Amino acid sequence: MALAGPRVLSEEIPQPIEEGCPELELARPLAGPLWWNSLLWTNFPPLAMFSDKSFQEGKRSDFFASLSALNTDSRLSEQYVTFTAARHDLCTSRPVPEKNCRLTVECMQYEGVRDCTWNFPLQDYIPKRDNHTVPEIQARRFWDNNVVHMGINAEEFSDKVMPVGDVEAEIRIADFAGNPSWGYYPCVMRIAGWPFRLRKIGTFEGYGKNGHHELNIGLHYFEQDKLWNLLEGPTSLAATGPDGSMVPQGNQRRGFKFYAMLTDLDWLGPNLDGKKHDDGEVPQEKGYVWFTVEETIEASKTSPVAIGKAVRIKLLDEGIIPAWLDLHYMQVFAGGIPLGFLSQADVDLESEGAAFDDGPGSYALGGGSSTLGKVKVLRTSSYRRVVVQNSCSRLVFKDPLEAQANDIVDMGWAIFDCCYRGATLRLGKHAGKWSDDAGGDYGMVDFKASGPPPLCHGEYKDKVTIQAPRSDHLFERRLVK
Numbered sequence: 001m002a003l004a005g006p007r008v009l010s011e012e013i014p015q016p017i018e019e020g021c022p023e024l025e026l027a028r029p030l031a032g033p034l035w036w037n038s039l040l041w042t043n044f045p046p047l048a049m050f051s052d053k054s055f056q057e058g059k060r061s062d063f064f065a066s067l068s069a070l071n072t073d074s075r076l077s078e079q080y081v082t083f084t085a086a087r088h089d090l091c092t093s094r095p096v097p098e099k100n101c102r103l104t105v106e107c108m109q110y111e112g113v114r115d116c117t118w119n120f121p122l123q124d125y126i127p128k129r130d131n132h133t134v135p136e137i138q139a140r141r142f143w144d145n146n147v148v149h150m151g152i153n154a155e156e157f158s159d160k161v162m163p164v165g166d167v168e169a170e171i172r173i174a175d176f177a178g179n180p181s182w183g184y185y186p187c188v189m190r191i192a193g194w195p196f197r198l199r200k201i202g203t204f205e206g207y208g209k210n211g212h213h214e215l216n217i218g219l220h221y222f223e224q225d226k227l228w229n230l231l232e233g234p235t236s237l238a239a240t241g242p243d244g245s246m247v248p249q250g251n252q253r254r255g256f257k258f259y260a261m262l263t264d265l266d267w268l269g270p271n272l273d274g275k276k277h278d279d280g281e282v283p284q285e286k287g288y289v290w291f292t293v294e295e296t297i298e299a300s301k302t303s304p305v306a307i308g309k310a311v312r313i314k315l316l317d318e319g320i321i322p323a324w325l326d327l328h329y330m331q332v333f334a335g336g337i338p339l340g341f342l343s344q345a346d347v348d349l350e351s352e353g354a355a356f357d358d359g360p361g362s363y364a365l366g367g368g369s370s371t372l373g374k375v376k377v378l379r380t381s382s383y384r385r386v387v388v389q390n391s392c393s394r395l396v397f398k399d400p401l402e403a404q405a406n407d408i409v410d411m412g413w414a415i416f417d418c419c420y421r422g423a424t425l426r427l428g429k430h431a432g433k434w435s436d437d438a439g440g441d442y443g444m445v446d447f448k449a450s451g452p453p454p455l456c457h458g459e460y461k462d463k464v465t466i467q468a469p470r471s472d473h474l475f476e477r478r479l480v481k
Helices: 052-057 062-070 083-093 154-160 224-232 405-419
Strands: 038-040 080-082 101-109 147-153 169-173 187-191 194-203 213-216 257-262 289-298 309-315 320-326 331-334 337-350 370-379 384-389 393-397 423-428 457-460 463-467 474-478
Touching: 080 083, 083 147, 083 320, 083 331, 101 154, 101 337, 101 405, 147 154, 147 405, 154 320, 169 224, 194 224, 213 224, 224 289, 224 309, 289 320, 337 405, 370 405, 384 405, 393 405
Parallel strands: none
Antiparallel strands: 038 080, 101 147, 101 423, 147 320, 169 187, 169 309, 187 194, 194 213, 194 257, 257 289, 289 309, 320 331, 331 337, 337 370, 337 423, 370 384, 384 393, 457 463, 463 474
């Protein structure tokens, strides 16, 4: 992927731009997993691959020739970009901070799904679900295999990086091309330029002594007035014009405190009781972003193609600041702010379980007072390795830039399973800790296949060797007659 560079795809839309599209229309354009994980290019921070300098230097390349041919302005007017491509662009173009720091992650979310390669005639008619995807999120929406979203403690972020109140943030409808009823229509919270899709917004202020008002936001076109009424309040007139004339006032909710749940942080872990629909082991409130309303502005001031309005907000250190970990480059960004490479994540959770140590054979079940987990990124002169350890096992994953898609999903779930209750991240300018030898897997490692295993190869009538679904491990199975 690192060598292939960006790819340009196109989808023709036969409908006139004024023609809307019902939500359940089978021929709905701009729909499906690719479009779910994409936004118009103006929604992202300035991307290096679209810069004027890159365009001038590479305008004769196939990439820019395709952009010129597909967009009506011979540039970028209708160009959508996947979140993965935008993350990779930031990872390769934004300077890594020189200062190392430790930050606390309060919550995490990962929703990767392995590619099931069992080839049979009905495979295109079933959803791609397997042992990695828990029932609570199997069918709720599409997934993104290449990122772990996380909520960083905002108070600690203010102390060690920068005050969260100084981070540029706003809420608006995502920029789009064409008809707003085509495809997806998210409301986004842009933090340092990076868009996070909103699932709900609520407040306890402005609705009486014990009032509470909450707005749930869907996936498709909706009435914006409900959003602006919540964030701005009722329209107000006052005699502040010339000669005491009545003029409309600005945002009436300025200074009001709100909370928001992001689509990328709305499932923070499994249910405590599998029989209950909503019984999260990690309360969803741990993933809330708290903010106050500042002012309403024209969206065109922050985007060249935006139409309508945006509400500028001020983040508070009472909750979290959303961040993401790119699983290919193992870099962490708080919105559009680079925080550096992940070198280690430490977990220390109280339990009745096991003691844990770093070397093979040094773990013991039932004898300790806490369960320790650890994620380490190790680098040698020629490769990287990602190591995920807990009280029972140690898994070593290949360099993510060279790993296959299913190995990335396995690694993402291993990191999530280790850290979703909370962890301390060590971030810095180096792409991992130096190590002479990353070692290998050990402990209670459970390999599960997403489909049937490859064909068995018999060496003689009583011995069969089966290739494991991940890594280079081989298992020998003796046939008992």
